[in-house]
Each structure stands twice: as C-alpha cells, then as structure tokens.
Amino acid sequence: MSKFLCLLFCCVCTTLLAQTPKPAGINLSGVVDWSTELVFTDAFKQSREWTVHEARDGAPWDSGVSIPLQANGFPLQIPYSNGVQPPQAVRALMLWDLQGHYPGGRYRLIVQGSGQVRLWGATFGTFQCPVDTLVTVNANNGGVVLEIERSLAINPIRDVKFIFPQYVNSFQNQTFTTEFLNFIKDFQSIRFMDWLRTNDSPVKTWSERSLPSHYTQTKNSGVAWEYIIELCNTAQKDAWINIPHQANDDYIQQLAKLLKEKLNPNLKIYLEYSNEVWNGQFAQHAYAGNVGQTLGYSGEPWGRAWKYTAKRSADIFYSFENVFGSNSTRLVKVVPCWAGNDWVSNEIMGYFNDPLYNPKQVKADAMAIAPYFGGAVGDQIGRNNEVGSISIAEIVRRIRASLPETFAWMDAHKIVADRYKVKLLAYEGGSHIVATWPLVDNNALTEKLIAANRDPELQSLYCEYTQYWYNTTKADLFSFFSSHGLPSKWGSWGMKEYMSHTQAPKYKALQECVFAKTTGTRDQPLEPVAAQVFPNPSYDGSFRIQHGLNKPSLALYDVLGRRIQASVREINAQELQVVLQGTAGGVVFGVLQDGRSAATFKVVIER
Incomplete structure (x- = not known):
C-alpha cells in the first residue's frame, strides 16, 4: 500500500478531508414553465x-x-x-x-x-x-x-x-424543493441574473417589481426579491444580484433597505449593474450608450456604454453604502468587464476610477468576466462543411484546443485586476458549445454539439479549465453558468440537464475538481465508523456500501493511491450502489466521510 493510503487509512481518526479553497458560485436558470429546475414545492x-x-x-x-x-x-x-x-x-x-x-x-x-x-x-x-x-x-x-x-x-x-x-x-413550511436545495449546497454564492430577467429588463421603478403574492414568478419583471432573500437565508448562500439597467435611484435605495432588513447579516451581497452592458445584443447596451450621450459623454455608442457602466456602477455602490455603511464588509462591489478584450476591460476600470464618472470616488472590490471556452467550434464546423463527417471525439478535441485562448484571457485580466487592486471574479463561465445564426438552425450540427456536451471527456476538460483559474491565474470566485437546462440549438448550458442528472460530466467535474476534498489535518478528528461492502469480492466491478453516515462523500483509490472513477447511486439514506469505470481488477480502497465521521474499507475486484 502506498504511503498516502497508509496515512489515509491508519490515521483517519486524526485526519480530516478539508475543503479545497476554490470559491464557486452558480448562475440559476430562469424560472419558467419549461425549466427542468424545479424550484418551488408549489x-x-x-x-x-x-x-x-x-x-x-x-x-x-x-x-x-x-x-x-x-x-x-x-x-x-x-x-x-x-x-x-x-x-x-x-x-x-x-x-x-x-x-x-x-x-x-x-x-x-x-x-x-x-x-x-x-x-x-x-x-x-x-x-x-x-x-x-x-x-x-x-x-x-x-x-x-x-x-x-x-x-x-x-x-x-x-x-x-x-x-x-x-x-x-x-x-406550508417549505418553499423550495429539497432537490433544489441539495444542488446548491456545495456553492458559496448564487447569481440571480436569469431569475431577475436582467437582460432587456423593462423594470424602472420599485412599484414595477414582482411581488411574492403574485400567482406566478415567471413574469418579465423576474422573481420577487423576497424569494431571493428567502432562498439565500434558507441555504445560507451569498447573493450575487443584478440591478435592472433602467432602475431609478429610488428603486436602488428601496432594494438596499430591503436587503439590509431581510437578508441574513452573515451573508455577502455581490453588486453588479445589469449584465454585459458592453454586449450589443442586449437592450441595456443601447440604453447605456443613449444615456451616456444625454450626459454629454464623448465617443462612439459602445464607448459611451462603457462609460455609463462605470458611472451607474459607482451610483449603485454609493447608494448601497449609504444603507449598509461605507465600511461594510457585506458588500462586494463588482465592475463587469469583457473577457474577450482586456483592453476594453482596462478602459472600463479606468472610467470607474475617473472622478468624471465616479465623483464620490467609491471603491470597487472586484472586476468580473465571463471566460467561456469553445465558443468558435460550432461555427467553424459549419463553415468548413464538416457537419456530416466530423466525429464527436474531434469536436471535443477542438473544444479542448480552445482552452489556451481562454487561459490567456484569464491571465490578461488578472493583470488588469492587480493594476486596479481588485479581485478577479467570473460572473459566468464554462463551455460555450453552440453555433450562431444561420448555423444555429442546422439540426445535424446541433445534434453533434449536444453529443459533444454530453461526452465523458467534458469532465476532465472542465477540471483542466477550473484548475487553471484557481491555481495558475489565482483568481477568486467563479460563478458557473448555469444550473439546470435541457440542451437545444440555443446551447447546452446546464451543469446538469435535469434535477436527477447527477452523472452529467460537467457536474461530475465540479464534484471531483472544485468541491473535492483534499487530505489535511484539523484539531477536531473524524469519528471512525464501520461500513459493510458486498459482494466482496466483486466479479463485475459493482458493489454496495451500507453505512450510517449523513450524505457522505465517497473517494476510491487503487494500491498506488490514484483516484478511481466510479458511478455512485444512492439506493437509500444508508446504502450506495457503486459501479467502477474501466475494467481493471485488484484491490480498491475507499473512504466515506460526512465531515463528522469517516468509514474506510477495501474491496477486491476480480474480473
């Protein structure tokens, strides 16, 4: 047995599997009747x-x-x-x-x-x-x-x-489904951009907001703020909120007061003005450019939109500081930037620090980007007339080949963030496996892009992607896009396709490479408990584990201490079904732990 496994199995009573410091957030899917994200018990x-x-x-x-x-x-x-x-x-x-x-x-x-x-x-x-x-x-x-x-x-x-x-x-006593709450439990924060219908929002005044008493929460004005607050309080998650681009000053002040009064004081609030105001496909871009012109800002419409983004971000930050206090540690003031162009991001940050657009000189805490990867692959296949001949493996290879460009965006923006002494965050990110018009209507291409999104290799690709963000760029909170959603010609955005889709490659990557536990020590030891494994030996690579832990995580290793991949299904609260991936035999070592107790075992695999 390797030295690592000796340590793990002989010292489990004094070794705790501690959370790796990789802050992760999730963008929730929009609340609509066709969403597979089942949010409310009603x-x-x-x-x-x-x-x-x-x-x-x-x-x-x-x-x-x-x-x-x-x-x-x-x-x-x-x-x-x-x-x-x-x-x-x-x-x-x-x-x-x-x-x-x-x-x-x-x-x-x-x-x-x-x-x-x-x-x-x-x-x-x-x-x-x-x-x-x-x-x-x-x-x-x-x-x-x-x-x-x-x-x-x-x-x-x-x-x-x-x-x-x-x-x-x-x-009567549970607003949100248990399945939904279980999904978000591993994330540090929740971004509510799609819940709030931020893109092209019609909301201008506080009276136009959605109310919790309304029969549905699928209105164009978005989900009621009261439900957003209730979810964060229930799940104990920080709130990343997007202010409607037309919201007036009274709206911002009323929202700040509501959050100060109702949101758990232990939770942070990430403040962002609208969403991607630099992006010409959204109404907020044209709005910001027009208001910038009214205010006398110079330059092209897109440049005026960047300037107004800086100005309105500063307004929002200042208004919230007036409610929460200028030194409040609860507020994370985020300036939104453009991942694909660090020059533009540098311009926006420069405008934010310019007294012309930020006369109160309120400070930002972070700049945020959306460092997607693979966005050009679908169109490339269509333009090259490769739809009929290209394999799924080749599509995945090309998606992987796009990573260095995305890594360069990350690193370039870290330089900008360091220049302005703010953190670098990702407001969105992940794979961007979708074609654009007119190729978006090519059904054969859509089918292959969906198949590539479901390919098991996406798991290792996501691991490589996230490791670069956290370990090489050394950036901060990453808000993945998005939670649940069935794939279509408009994209394969969900980390899972539906609530019970726990074996989705992207979601498995989060479990393995973002939420994964690493060996370390802590003052409070884990209590060793027993687990029963059967059949043992296993002749087909599958076995069951009976245990007495509370929703434990499972890690499997070979004799050299290398992780072994497996599919795991919960039969009931005290029993798991495990199926090993691959065909290797030999001795497999396992660790079950729930943060308080741990069980170790070994099972012989005879093929």
Whole structure:
C-alpha cells in the first residue's frame, strides 16, 4: 500500500478531508414553465402567465384579448366579456416540454374562491371551487394545463396551488424543493441574473417589481426579491444580484433597505449593474450608450456604454453604502468587464476610477468576466462543411484546443485586476458549445454539439479549465453558468440537464475538481465508523456500501493511491450502489466521510 493510503487509512481518526479553497458560485436558470429546475414545492409558482382564449370548445389557442386582473394576477371574473369580443377564459401551462423530467404521482390541487377549473394534459379533471384534492399526474404524458372556466365576480378564484407529491403535507413550511436545495449546497454564492430577467429588463421603478403574492414568478419583471432573500437565508448562500439597467435611484435605495432588513447579516451581497452592458445584443447596451450621450459623454455608442457602466456602477455602490455603511464588509462591489478584450476591460476600470464618472470616488472590490471556452467550434464546423463527417471525439478535441485562448484571457485580466487592486471574479463561465445564426438552425450540427456536451471527456476538460483559474491565474470566485437546462440549438448550458442528472460530466467535474476534498489535518478528528461492502469480492466491478453516515462523500483509490472513477447511486439514506469505470481488477480502497465521521474499507475486484 502506498504511503498516502497508509496515512489515509491508519490515521483517519486524526485526519480530516478539508475543503479545497476554490470559491464557486452558480448562475440559476430562469424560472419558467419549461425549466427542468424545479424550484418551488408549489409548481404553480412556476406556471406560464395566463393565455387568454375564447370561452368555447375549439377556439384558437390565444385570442390576444386583455382582461382585468386582481392584484395577485388572477382574473376578476371568468368568462369575461368586454362587449366587443366573445366571452373569454384563461389557461396556464405548468411543467411544459420537460421530456418527462419531473415527478409523477399524486399532486395536491388547492383553489380558493367560487367557480370551476379544469386540468388536462398529464392529468384530467373538472373541479368545483373551492377545492382541495389529490390528482394523479403521469409525467410521460407531457405537461399540465390548468384552465379557469368559471370565476364568480363576488368571490373570484384565487390562490391556486399545485403541490409536488413529496410536499403535499409539508409545503406550508417549505418553499423550495429539497432537490433544489441539495444542488446548491456545495456553492458559496448564487447569481440571480436569469431569475431577475436582467437582460432587456423593462423594470424602472420599485412599484414595477414582482411581488411574492403574485400567482406566478415567471413574469418579465423576474422573481420577487423576497424569494431571493428567502432562498439565500434558507441555504445560507451569498447573493450575487443584478440591478435592472433602467432602475431609478429610488428603486436602488428601496432594494438596499430591503436587503439590509431581510437578508441574513452573515451573508455577502455581490453588486453588479445589469449584465454585459458592453454586449450589443442586449437592450441595456443601447440604453447605456443613449444615456451616456444625454450626459454629454464623448465617443462612439459602445464607448459611451462603457462609460455609463462605470458611472451607474459607482451610483449603485454609493447608494448601497449609504444603507449598509461605507465600511461594510457585506458588500462586494463588482465592475463587469469583457473577457474577450482586456483592453476594453482596462478602459472600463479606468472610467470607474475617473472622478468624471465616479465623483464620490467609491471603491470597487472586484472586476468580473465571463471566460467561456469553445465558443468558435460550432461555427467553424459549419463553415468548413464538416457537419456530416466530423466525429464527436474531434469536436471535443477542438473544444479542448480552445482552452489556451481562454487561459490567456484569464491571465490578461488578472493583470488588469492587480493594476486596479481588485479581485478577479467570473460572473459566468464554462463551455460555450453552440453555433450562431444561420448555423444555429442546422439540426445535424446541433445534434453533434449536444453529443459533444454530453461526452465523458467534458469532465476532465472542465477540471483542466477550473484548475487553471484557481491555481495558475489565482483568481477568486467563479460563478458557473448555469444550473439546470435541457440542451437545444440555443446551447447546452446546464451543469446538469435535469434535477436527477447527477452523472452529467460537467457536474461530475465540479464534484471531483472544485468541491473535492483534499487530505489535511484539523484539531477536531473524524469519528471512525464501520461500513459493510458486498459482494466482496466483486466479479463485475459493482458493489454496495451500507453505512450510517449523513450524505457522505465517497473517494476510491487503487494500491498506488490514484483516484478511481466510479458511478455512485444512492439506493437509500444508508446504502450506495457503486459501479467502477474501466475494467481493471485488484484491490480498491475507499473512504466515506460526512465531515463528522469517516468509514474506510477495501474491496477486491476480480474480473
């Protein structure tokens, strides 16, 4: 046995597997009805906004008629008649186009008010309201549609809930699903850019924000700030927030006060003005350039946008400091920059430090970039007419070959960050495996890019990528983009495709190379406990482990102390199913630990 394994197995009672200092954040996917990220225990909070249609069988899907709504978003009366068009009703889509990646079973339907609702799609039924009942949903039959067929004006339908099966008796005390909370537990911070619908946001005033009392959180104004605060407080995660590009001064001040009052004082707030204001595809870019012109800033529209980014960032930082205090350690003031052009980033940082744009001379704490890799590969394949001939392995090779360019961006921006004495962060990052127009509509290319994104080699590629950021560039917090999402022609962005997709290569890379534990010592020892392994010996490389630990991590080694890859599935809270990757035999050593206790074992593999 190697010296490393002797230390690990003989001294487990005095050795703790300590967290490697690699600060990681996650960008959450947008809250929409077609998202595989199941956030709320009440699925109706993630429903699509009402589709209005004529209140008759066989009517067109969407009439386009506007109907009066209550403050919480429910109709005042159904059927509704404006005296011109035929009477109107409404429908809302839930769990839509998820390819079955949501739980089937007995859901709890709760509706307050007087009237009638109908469910169809993955479940069927017509219900007189008020109602509180269980309905059976078959996830293989698509999504669920809820229609309000009748709602009385004297007591209109309101407060609809559609509770996931696991939470029918506990939703009152649990806003967010356990699966969602378990996913974010390994990250240090959460970036809410897509939750807030930051890109092209219409929000200008505090009264235009979303409220938690609204029936759905999929509005263009984004998720309510109250839910963002509740999630961070529940999960004990720092909040990375994006201020809408048109938000006025009162909005910023009211938001600062709300966060000061409601967010756990032990949590940090990463402050960023909008998202990628330098990026011409978003409305915030043109807005910033136009406001910069109004303020008398010189230069081309894009240069004025950079200047206004610096100016508005300084405004936001100063406003928050007035609420939290100028010396508050809770605020991380972030200036957003452009990963692909360190010259532009240097310009933006220079403008931020210029009294013309930052007259209060408020200080920044960090500059942030999005150092994606592989972004040119899809278009290159299409332009070279290689779609039919190229292999997935070759696509992955080209993605890997793009890394040195991304590494150069990281290093160049670290020089800029050091010049201005701020930290270097990544507000987004990861693989950028997608084509652009018109190649985005090439279905054969899309299929191959999706296959490359699913290739097991992405795991080692992500490890190489993250190790360079943390160990070579020596940068700080990296916010991966993004959490969950099914791949499409628009990209393969999710670290996982759906909630239970724990074997996704990118997610495994995070587990192995970012969240992984390394050997070290600490004053408090781990308590040694026993674990049972069977069958032992194993003749096919698979075995089970029975243990008494709390959600333990598993590490496997060969006799030389090298890590062994394996797929691990939780059978129940005290039993794991392990399948070794590869065909090697011999003795395998394992360590299970949960931060308090540890179990060591060995299993013989006979092929």
